[in-house]
Each structure stands twice: as C-alpha cells, then as structure tokens.
Amino acid sequence: MTDISQYLKVPTVDPNFFVLDEDQLNLERLEKLSEKHPINILITGNQGCGKSSLVRQFASFYQRPMVTFQIGLLSEAGQLFGQQRLKEGETFYQSFLFPKAIQIPGCVIHLEEINRSENPHALNDLFSVLSNERCIWVDELGLVEVAPKVIFFATMNEGEEFSGTDEMDSALRDRFYRIHLDYPPMEVEEQILVLKTGVDMSVAKQILRVINKLRSNNQMGMGISIRHSLMISELVAMGASLREAVIYSLQISMDVLESLLLSIHAETGDTAVDVRKYNRYVHAKGGQTP
Numbered sequence: 001m002t003d004i005s006q007y008l009k010v011p012t013v014d015p016n017f018f019v020l021d022e023d024q025l026n027l028e029r030l031e032k033l034s035e036k037h038p039i040n041i042l043i044t045g046n047q048g049c050g051k052s053s054l055v056r057q058f059a060s061f062y063q064r065p066m067v068t069f070q071i072g073l074l075s076e077a078g079q080l081f082g083q084q085r086l087k088e089g090e091t092f093y094q095s096f097l098f099p100k101a102i103q104i105p106g107c108v109i110h111l112e113e114i115n116r117s118e119n120p121h122a123l124n125d126l127f128s129v130l131s132n133e134r135c136i137w138v139d140e141l142g143l144v145e146v147a148p149k150v151i152f153f154a155t156m157n158e159g160e161e162f163s164g165t166d167e168m169d170s171a172l173r174d175r176f177y178r179i180h181l182d183y184p185p186m187e188v189e190e191q192i193l194v195l196k197t198g199v200d201m202s203v204a205k206q207i208l209r210v211i212n213k214l215r216s217n218n219q220m221g222m223g224i225s226i227r228h229s230l231m232i233s234e235l236v237a238m239g240a241s242l243r244e245a246v247i248y249s250l251q252i253s254m255d256v257l258e259s260l261l262l263s264i265h266a267e268t269g270d271t272a273v274d275v276r277k278y279n280r281y282v283h284a285k286g287g288q289t290p
C-alpha cells in the first residue's frame with residue numbers, strides 16, 4: 001500500500017474559532033481517553049454551526065492529520081474501501097483513501113453527514129471499524145486494522161428538537177460520545193464577524209440585528225447560519241451595502257426578501273439597490289472580460 005501519511009495534513013488552526021469551555025474540556029478528556037482505547041465522537045447541531053470546523057480545530061490543536069469523507073454520498077457497502085476497475089481489458093481492485101487513512105496512527109477521520117447516506121447498508125462497513133475490534137475483513141485487501149489513537153468524528157445536522165432514532169441507527173449512535181453544538185450567542189457571533197471579515201463592531205451589530213429578525217420569524221422558516229452571517233459580512237467588507245450583501249447571500253423568496261428589505265431600510269435607510277442599473281459586463285478600463 002502506498003504510504004500516504006506524508007500527503008495528509010494537520011489542518012491549520014483557526015485562531016478565531018469560538019467554542020464553549022466545557023466542550024473544549026471534554027474534548028481534552030476524550031483525547032486523553034483515545035490513548036487508552038478507541039474513541040468515536042459524534043458532533044450534532046444545526047447547519048453551519050461549526051461542526052466541521054470543530055473537528056478541524058481539534059486535529060490542529062492535537063497535531064493530528066485529518067481526512068474527511070462524505071458519508072452522505074455513499075450508496076452501497078464497500079464504497080469507502082475501493083472499487084473494481086478496468087484497465088486494458090483486465091479488472092483490478094483500486095483501494096481508496098479510507099483504508100489507508102484509518103491505518104495512520106492518530107489520524108482524525110471525519111465522517112461528514114453520517115445520517116444522510118442514501119442507503120443504510122452503505123454504512124455496514126463502518127460498524128466494524130467503529131467497534132472496539134477496530135478492524136474489518138475486505139476480500140480484496142485482507143484484514144484492515146485501524147491504527148492506534150485514530151479518532152473517528154462523525155458530524156450530522158440535528159437540532160436540539162431531535163428525539164427519535166430514525167435519523168441515525170441507534171446501534172451506530174451507541175458507539176459515539178456526543179457533543180451538541182448550538183449557535184454561539186450574539187455577542188460571540190459579533191466578535192466572529194469582526195475578527196474573520198474585518199467589519200467594524202457597529203456594522204457587525206447591524207448585520208446581526210437584521211439576521212436575527214429573520215431567525216426569530218418562524219413563518220419564514222429560515223435557518224440562517226454563521227456561514228450566512230459571515231458571507232454577508234464579507235460582502236459588506238468588500239464594499240457592498242447591507243441590502244446588497246443580504247440579497248446576494250441569502251436564497252430567499254421574494255416575499256420574505258421584500259419584508260426583510262423594508263426592515264433594513266427602516267434600520268439603515270439603505271435603498272441603494274432600488275435604483276438598479278444595467279450595463280455591459282466589461283472591464284472598466286475598456287478591456288474585455290476574460
């Protein structure tokens with residue numbers, strides 16, 4: 001098997017990632033536990049609340065290489081390990097990254113959207129590697145054993161309202177410690193916007209006031225994540241008005257947009273996009289667009 005450990009990277013740290021002290025403390029405990037026996041950690045929370053970022057942050061903090069696998073895309077068992085391929089009329093088995101990555105000591109294996117797999121049987125292979133035995137027999141590869149101190153992190157979108165077991169098989173869920181992430185409070189989100197996009201605190205507050213109007217309006221049924229508030233702030237930092245930034249960041253119906261724009265207008269007097277003008281899309285200095 002090719003030695004891929006040299007290609008796998010320890011993620012770079014995000015100096016502006018905020019996490020609850022208690023979550024950080026428990027991650028520290030779990031990291032210590034991983035020295036003693038295999039550990040799996042499930043991170044749940046709403047869309048864009050920082051689940052994937054937390055896994056990356058963990059890997060960078062503990063200097064572990066990390067690889068992410070989109071479990072939601074799997075449609076049949078065996079797909080993670082490899083595939084029969086055809087070359088010059090001959091079939092051969094091509095092994096994928098997954099069996100290689102789980103054999104790297106200390107690697108963080110991020111299983112993204114573990115509850116979204118199209119076919120529940122596609123997850124069958126995972127049961128074996130997530131169990132305490134930490135190994136699986138693959139006909140084409142032989143016995144694949146998970147290396148010491150490998151940690152599996154699964155992430156899935158799941159709000160606090162969740163109570164059933166249908167979203168993720170309970171046998172699978174049973175194998176994980178769980179961290180539930182909430183969106184951080186306003187004051188923290190304001191800091192995130194300022195630190196990550198460079199907008200002023202007063203602008204960040206204004207952006208969040210508008211976003212919170214949408215968040216608190218249940219009829220609009222909109223989940224607006226930190227990802228969205230960051231997108232809006234980034235556009236504002238690039239010179240867009242709040243109105244424009246909202247229009248180009250959120251995919252919302254015209255009705256919702258209209259009432260939102262009214263509230264922005266009331267908030268900021270910003271009407272810039274009312275006078276929308278068309279022009280040819282060419283470079284200002286007369287050159288052609290590429």
Ligand SMILES: Nc1ncnc2c1ncn2[C@@H]1O[C@H](COP(=O)(O)OP(=O)(O)OP(=O)(O)O)[C@@H](O)[C@H]1O
Pocket residue numbers: 016017018019045046047048049050051052053054155157184192226227230
């Ligand atoms: N607590 C936080 N501190 C700083 N930035 C955050 C925080 N939470 C989320 N972000 C930022 O928001 C964006 C979305 O985060 P991330 O992709 O980790 O969310 P997710 O929960 O994995 O989303 P999805 O549900 O779509 O998988 C990233 O740019 C991330 O840096």
Ligand SMILES: [Mg+2]
Pocket residue numbers: 051052053112155
């Ligand atoms: Mg994610």
